[in-house]
Each structure stands twice: as C-alpha cells, then as structure tokens.
Amino acid sequence: DAGVIQSPRHEVTEMGQEVTLRCKLISGHNSLFWYRQTMMRGLELLIYFNNNVPIDDSGMPEDRFSAKMPNASFSTLKIQPSEPRDSAVYFCASSLTWNTEAFFGQGTRLTVV
Amino acid sequence: KQEVTQIPAALSVPEGENLVLNCSFTDSAIYNLQWFRQDPGKGLTSLLLIQSSQREQTSGRLNASLDKSSGRSTLYIAASQPGDSATYLCAASPGNQFYFGTGTSLTVIP
Numbered sequence: 377d378a379g380v381i382q383s384p385r386h387e388v389t390e391m392g393q394e395v396t397l398r399c400k401l402i403s404g405h406n407s408l409f410w411y412r413q414t415m416m417r418g419l420e421l422l423i424y425f426n427n428n429v430p431i432d433d434s435g436m437p438e439d440r441f442s443a444k445m446p447n448a449s450f451s452t453l454k455i456q457p458s459e460p461r462d463s464a465v466y467f468c469a470s471s472l473t474w475n476t477e478a479f480f481g482q483g484t485r486l487t488v489v
Numbered sequence: 490k491q492e493v494t495q496i497p498a499a500l501s502v503p504e505g506e507n508l509v510l511n512c513s514f515t516d517s518a519i520y521n522l523q524w525f526r527q528d529p530g531k532g533l534t535s536l537l538l539i540q541s542s543q544r545e546q547t548s549g550r551l552n553a554s555l556d557k558s559s560g561r562s563t564l565y566i567a568a569s570q571p572g573d574s575a576t577y578l579c580a581a582s583p584g585n586q587f588y589f590g591t592g593t594s595l596t597v598i599p
Contacts, residue, residue, distance in 0.1 A: 409586060419578070419589040432585055467532060475520040475584050480533040 380470050382481035389488055394456040397484045399468035401449050409469045409478065410443055410453050419467070425451065426474055437462075458488045491516045493581050495590035502569055503598050510564040510593045512579035517557045520584045524553050524564050527576045527592070536564070536577075569597045 381400040389395050401408055410422040423433040428445045436443070440459070445451045455462055469480040492515040502508050512522070521540045525533040537546045537553040539562065545554040552565040562579055576594045580587035 418591045419580075421586045421588075424586050469533075475582065477523060477535055477538040478580075478587060479535060480525070482532040485530075 380468060380479055380481035382466075382468055382484050384484060385482065386485045387487070389458055389486070391459055391488055392457045393488075394454065395458045395462075395486060395488075397453040397455075397466050397468075397486070399451045399453070399481060401451070401468075401470040402479055403449065405470035405472055405479075406448075407471045407474045407476075407478075408445060408451050409471075410451070411467045411469065411480075413465045413467060413483070422453070422466075424474075431474075455486075458486075460488045462486060463488050491519075491581055491583060491588040493579060493588050493590040495577075495579060495593050497593060498591065499594040499596075501596040501598060504569060504571060506569050506597075507565065507567050508569055508595070510566070510577050510579075510595070512562040512564070512581075512590055514560045514562075514581040514588070516581075516583065517560050518583055519557065519581045521582050522553075522555055522562050523580045523582070523587065524551075524562075525578045525580065527578060529575075533578065566595075569595075571597045571599050573597050 383398045408425040413419045421435045423443045443453045465483045467483045469478045471478045494513045523538045524536040539546045539555040550567040555562045576592040578592045580589045
C-alpha cells in the first residue's frame with residue numbers, strides 16, 4: 377500500500393477563494409482524522425470520521441470549514457471562503473480502528489494570501 | 490482536555506550517545522500512546538505505539554515506555570546517528586483522537 381495520500385502537496389490561493397484538500401486512506405482503514413499544524417498551536421484535530429461517519433467535529437474552526445467522506449477510501453476538507461489565518465499544513469491520517477496506530481499523509485501546505 | 494507536554498523542546502547530542510525524550514500527559518485514561526518522527530517539511534512517521542495495557546515497545550534502536558499512573562512516557566534512542574535528527578512527537582489517545590505534544594527537536598552531531 378502506498379500509505380495515506382494527500383493532494384495537493386502545496387496550495388497557494390487568494391483570500392476569499394474556495395480550497396479543497398484531498399485524502400486517500402490506506403485500504404481497509406476505517407478511521408480518518410484531519411489535523412492542522414501551525415508553529416503557534418502545533419497539531420490540532422479538526423475532525424474525526426469512523427466508518428465514513430463524522431464522530432467529532434468540535435475542532436473545526438468555524439462554518440467555513442467542512443469535511444466529507446463520500447466513500448470509505450476518500451475524504452475532502454473544504455474551506456470556503458479561505459482567509460490568511462487558515463495558512464497551515466493540513467494532515468490527514470488513517471487507522472484501522474479508532475484506537476490503533478495512526479498513519480499520516482505527507483500533508484498539504486496551504487498559503488492564503 | 491488532555492494536555493501533552495514534551496521536554497526538552499530541543500536537544501543536541503554527539504553521535505553515538507544514548508538519549509531519552511520525555512512525554513507527560515495529564516489524563517491517565519488513555520487507550521494508547523504513539524511516538525512519531527517528523528522531518529522538516531514532511532509528514533509524521535509512526536515509530537512506536539504502546540497500548541495502555543503495555544509498559545513498553547521496542548523497535549530496533551528505539552524503546553518506548555509507558556507509565557499511565559504517573560502520566561509519563563519516554564522514548565529511548567540507543568547509539569544515536571545523524572540520521573536520527575528530526576522532531577519527535579508523542580501523542581496520547583483516549584480512543585477517539587490523538588492529543589499531540591509540541592515535540593522535541595533532536596540534532597545528532599556527527
């Protein structure tokens with residue numbers, strides 16, 4: 377398996393534009409996590425899915441952020457409209473179940489100008 | 490909310506030394522604790538996962554221990570090498586997410 381695959385690796389966009397980040401889980405994994413990493417706040421959980429169902433989205437900053445799992449192997453994180461303070465590295469991670477080893481993708485570095 | 494602390498924030502050692510990285514967490518009700526490595530501009534690489542029922546895990550030159558009652562975990566790296574230079578993160582999980590520490594930046598000097 378190629379591991380967790382994220383795209384794009386880098387995204388530069390203007391304030392107000394819509395941004396969509398993509399994540400392909402490891403085959404057979406049932407849990408998906410979206411994290412955001414910044415120098416100031418470190419790694420923060422945004423949302424967690426189990427078996428395609430959002431379990432905890434309390435970390436989603438505000439209504440501008442939304443995440444979906446249209447199928448068991450794919451997820452998107454959308455920001456609309458984007459703001460400069462959204463600039464960060466966004467990681468998705470998957471695990472076999474909710475309490476097993478988590479594997480991270482390489483991240484998407486988002487810059488909103 | 491679980492708070493995870495890693496000390497020191499940065500560590501520099503000469504090649505060949507054995508070293509210990511520390512991780513402490515405030516809530517002992519965890520299912521597991523995972524150690525990761527992050528290289529600059531890269532994602533997180535899983536190193537070791539310790540289940541709450543375990544006291545330690547070993548992989549090669551790495552050994553991680555877990556003491557739930559005291560809220561502590563350590564990552565021991567034997568015979569350090571320049572290639573070990575990276576940021577090491579620990580993450581405690583109550584079962585539905587991982588709470589991360591801010592990491593220890595390790596530099597191994599040749």
